[in-house]
Amino acid sequence: MADDKAAILKGTLDMLILKIVALGPIHGYAISQRIQQISNRHFQLQQGSLYPALHRLENRGWLAAHWRATGTGREAKFYKLTAKGRRRLEAEVESWERTAEAVALILRTAE
Amino acid sequence: MADDKAAILKGTLDMLILKIVALGPIHGYAISQRIQQISNRHFQLQQGSLYPALHRLENRGWLAAHWRATGTGREAKFYKLTAKGRRRLEAEVESWERTAEAVALILRTAE
DNA sequence: GCGTATAGGCAGAAATGCTAGGCGTCTCCC
DNA sequence: GGGAGACGCCTAGCATTTCTGCCTATACGC
Numbered sequence: 001m002a003d004d005k006a007a008i009l010k011g012t013l014d015m016l017i018l019k020i021v022a023l024g025p026i027h028g029y030a031i032s033q034r035i036q037q038i039s040n041r042h043f044q045l046q047q048g049s050l051y052p053a054l055h056r057l058e059n060r061g062w063l064a065a066h067w068r069a070t071g072t073g074r075e076a077k078f079y080k081l082t083a084k085g086r087r088r089l090e091a092e093v094e095s096w097e098r099t100a101e102a103v104a105l106i107l108r109t110a111e
Numbered sequence: 112m113a114d115d116k117a118a119i120l121k122g123t124l125d126m127l128i129l130k131i132v133a134l135g136p137i138h139g140y141a142i143s144q145r146i147q148q149i150s151n152r153h154f155q156l157q158q159g160s161l162y163p164a165l166h167r168l169e170n171r172g173w174l175a176a177h178w179r180a181t182g183t184g185r186e187a188k189f190y191k192l193t194a195k196g197r198r199r200l201e202a203e204v205e206s207w208e209r210t211a212e213a214v215a216l217i218l219r220t221a222e
Numbered sequence: 223g224c225g226t227a228t229a230g231g232c233a234g235a236a237a238t239g240c241t242a243g244g245c246g247t248c249t250c251c252c
Numbered sequence: 253g254g255g256a257g258a259c260g261c262c263t264a265g266c267a268t269t270t271c272t273g274c275c276t277a278t279a280c281g282c
Binding site: 223224225226227228229230231232233234235236237238239240241242243244245246247248249250251252 | 253254255256257258259260261262263264265266267268269270271272273274275276277278279280281282
């Protein structure tokens, strides 16, 4: 089991997607590539995880979607962050930072 | 919704438990208190999450348990780390660190 | 005798991400 | 013109994990 490529940590997927979308309108396929690229290929985001997540985020009103042509002349569904989504992203990032700190605190506890 | 107390981030519970147990033999109830205490009360670990997790870790051979009296004269199940558990803990910590770094990388990506 | 802290446990639900497929199109190259 | 592979979207079913909510029992102070 070479866990060279790690699955995305549960609970962080939404935040990562929101963050990528916050960088500018982007379609699903490109999101997965972007996440792998930026994370130095650490994360392996499966399409079967991505698309349901996108629909979830859209249903919650954090993302808005519309079809548009890509650079390669194909139709794709572009997502962009809503105002609500931006607030959500900020909240999730803050929560993540506090959590990461708490984990670090425990891990640093000396024997 | 004051999410003052955060639930434990999915996927980190096992690691945190292993880490606490690595500090010395300890029983379940004390583990939950320790985690809350060390994390500056950030984490709220429910007993309904803790005990199933302990059984899981024991079944996998990462923890070993034996009944013993506590300081207050009550019987409690003390857990200690096995050699296998120690290796597992190291692996999980390393994986966590790489993951946290990858998340940070994405979050730091400028607009 | 009673309430609270200590200590362990289970059943059921909810969320989340994965595996494993399917669909159609476009481009490139032989 | 035919095949391969990249692009792009999607669903169904599953496994795992953690939560909520409940139960039991003992020790101790009042």
